[in-house]
């Protein structure tokens with residue numbers, strides 16, 4: 023049976039993605055910082071969908087461990103989905119380097135580190151799929167979250183370059199650009215219902231996107247056009263807006 | 266996130282800060298650093314029991330932990346809903362030991378209301394089938410309890426409406442079945458006397474309940490249809506059903522998309538009942554084998570049917586009076602029929618005995634019907650409450666949104682003892698709902 027590796031498996035989005043793939047009879051590898059917390063999820067996937075699920079210790083910011091982590095998986099996954107991320111607090115990150123570094127290291131450096139390992143393996147085998155969950159926040163820097171946004175911008179650029187490089191090796195790389203998603207990350211915010219996706223909708227979109235070999239996926243289609251407009255605003259005007 | 270929340274009766278609707286969890290640690294952290302909080306499952310209680318300033322949504326705490334297909338034991342996080350469990354267990358030959366009339370409730374909600382089903386007179390309420398469960402109390406400690414360990418916490422949590430803490434995990438027994446079908450018998454009763462006699466005559470059936478027409482007077486007062494059933498054996502199935510006895514044919518769901526004016530639902534139920542009574546069901550006794558879904562969950566086929574009562578919402582009024590207080594049942598039904606404010610149909614059921622601390626069921630007759638909210642309704646229901654009280658009965662907290670506190674304290678014999686246990690585990694009344702404030706349970 024084909025296998026999916028989820029990096030950052032305890033996130034609300036990853037829970038939904040795991041269920042979607044498991045319901046389509048994929049085996050699931052759950053990777054995250056707290057393996058004990060992944061056990062109920064592992065049991066749930068096996069029980070509901072009758073597939074094999076395993077849990078693995080993984081920390082995105084422990085770069086040196088990534089090669090060993092990937093090589094040590096019981097089977098090499100056919101699909102790797104990079105879900106982890108850290109929103110952090112913008113104001114705090116402006117004053118406190120540790121917060122800024124955590125945002126950058128989780129969303130960008132950690133993702134590059136682990137996906138480099140995965141990419142080498144897939145390139146050598148000439149097959150595999152890599153999915154990266156980035157964010158529309160990376161499409162233009164705004165005062166309210168530009169540290170997170172710039173890290174996601176870096177990640178988006180990385181995914182696009184990786185896609186370009188691996189195209190000839192037959193490896194598919196998909197960038198996912200969610201707008202607002204109703205998860206723990208955004209629980210403290212009041213989000214506009216029309217523009218907010220449920221994690222299950224993201225999961226379905228990711229599953230279909232992988233099947234159709236999509237390059238860039240916006241989860242609520244509105245976001246593609248919203249971001250198009252936002253990117254068209256001249257910088258002279260943009261800098262005066264309170265976004 | 267700030268939300269406007271209402272339960273199934275759409276009354277009351279209140280602003281509430283909603284928080285959801287996937288990990289126990291996150292939940293513990295939230296519980297020890299907040300107050301005025303109450304657990305919320307799928308919002309299928311009708312009134313204000315799961316509404317409060319801060320609501321703890323359990324819907325993402327929904328992992329199934331184990332399913333012993335040999336012994337029929339299920340162990341789940343409390344946010345798993347019954348419909349998800351049925352999807353897994355029925356194909357393996359198991360069924361819920363007790364189920365309410367909707368499958369869209371969480372296991373935590375089933376425990377906190379100590380729900381009853383059509384089999385109460387045979388199998389008791391949900392609490393009787395729990396092997397053990399975890400409750401996260403106000404101090405942040407998680408306590409595993411059952412009928413023999415930490416039994417005070419256990420009994421105060423079953424039917425305790427979330428006031429002892431957050432139920433996080435429940436392990437319970439399942440019931441063995443051979444098919445996903447029910448062998449059902451429908452019986453027409455021309456009045457209340459007859460349906461009560463039929464309930465007694467058919468009490469050896471595992472499942473029973475009756476639809477009562479609340480509008481009839483005189484000789485046909487209490488005209489009803491009694492429906493009884495048993496899990497069907499493979500021999501009782503027809504050839505198509507026999508091919509896959511544990512699988513149901515796929516069905517489409519209808520949904521009421523928006524709030525309708527409240528007469529629409531009544532017109533619909535009047536037609537449906539008359540059709541059953543005079544039409545197809547022209548024989549006095551009818552037998553058939555049907556899938557378990559329409560038998561247990563007839564209303565689930567229409568998602569959001571509650572919107573049929575319009576924007577103002579409705580109260581579902583459910584009470585129980587003991588078997589020797591049949592006159593109480595008659596008196597109340599008479600008042601309801603005279604007033605003409607209630608739904609056309611009511612559900613009647615006979616409960617068996619139940620030993621409990623604060624659960625609703627007790628041996629007797631229980632009647633449930635809907636009242637669209639209107640001016641004067643609460644005063645009228647206050648009058649009915651008095652009759653219930655005079656006849657030694659009580660109201661179901663899970664349906665309540667308006668009962669006066671003295672009715673509660675005078676009708677539940679263990680109210681004081683329950684409140685004392687709640688205090689012990691729920692220091693400073695950190696878990697608190699609009700209902701518990703109204704009934705002065707957590708004051």
Ligand SMILES: Cc1cc2nc3c(=O)[nH]c(=O)nc-3n(C[C@H](O)[C@H](O)[C@H](O)COP(=O)(O)OP(=O)(O)OC[C@H]3O[C@@H](n4cnc5c(N)ncnc54)[C@H](O)[C@@H]3O)c2cc1C
Nearest residue numbers: 306307308309310365366371373374377380381426427432
């Ligand atoms: C169509 C319909 C038919 C029904 N038929 C029946 C019936 O036949 N028999 C019957 O008994 N009931 C029946 N009910 C009522 C329903 O079964 C109960 O109200 C049930 O408790 C709802 O569960 P929920 O998950 O929706 O919880 P909610 O409605 O959100 O909450 C109900 C109560 O449970 C508490 N609670 C929920 N989860 C937890 C938790 N994890 N820890 C602690 N407390 C918790 C809440 O605080 C609240 O007090 C019916 C309801 C509907 C809509």
Ligand SMILES: NC(=O)c1ccc[n+]([C@@H]2O[C@H](COP(=O)([O-])OP(=O)(O)OC[C@H]3O[C@@H](n4cnc5c(N)ncnc54)[C@H](OP(=O)(O)O)[C@@H]3O)[C@@H](O)[C@H]2O)c1
Nearest residue numbers: 032033034035055081082105106107157200202203205207
């Ligand atoms: N929610 C939105 O509106 C939204 C919008 C656009 C994009 N996104 C992106 O979507 C992805 C999923 O987020 P979510 O909304 O589901 O939020 P979430 O539930 O907060 O998930 C974030 C996950 O990242 C994990 N993580 C953080 N640091 C890690 C590290 N060093 N090593 C390993 N795992 C780490 C967390 O694991 P722990 O459990 O160990 O903390 C958590 O599981 C993120 O990349 C996010 O940036 C979200």
